[in-house]
Amino acid sequence: MSAVPPTVSGAKVRLRPIAVADLPRAAQFVYTLSITEPMIDLTRLTEVHAATGFWLDDWGALAIEELATGRLLGTTQFYRSGPCIHGFEIGYVIHDESDWRRGFGSEALRLMSSIVFGRHPNCHRLQLIIETWNEASWRLAERCGYQREGILRMAGYTSELPQDCFVYSQIAA
Secondary structure: OOOOOOOEEOOOOEEOOOOHHHHHHOOOHHHHHOOOOOOOOHHHHHHHHHHOEEEEEOOOEEEEEEEOOOOOEEEEEEEEEEOOOEEEEEEEEOOOOHHOOOOHHHHHHHHHHHHHHHHHOOOOOOEEEEOOOHHHHHHHHHHHOOOEEEOOOOOOOOOOOOOOOEEEEEEEE
């Protein structure tokens, strides 16, 4: 896979490289740019952006931009699921609640899934880890062709006490 971040467009959103101007907004969401490090410090975000552009062969993040206006809606990322899993995990966040349930997240997930499968021909699966309480997100995953596989107990990051999460996957065609 090339370490050059892609830009792809759908009907409603464009996925594009993270820009320096995106960092203050992204910093408001703890794991929106890196699942391994809570990136909320603007200095640290700027350092990582300068070093990597938030895109390497085995992990990356892209801005989700509204196609009609160019407005930043959120981010999507991919990363290795784990050392024994032959695939990648995808995450996504639409920042503002007023933009939820408008098709932006599902289109971003479809586009990111296509990017990862396309750039990693030996990738056999993509997976999502979604808190069981987040019905909107797991319904979005199902609309995008992901299938529920099971529950990871006490695995979520979104509160002080870890939450149960559903595991969803999509298998390469």
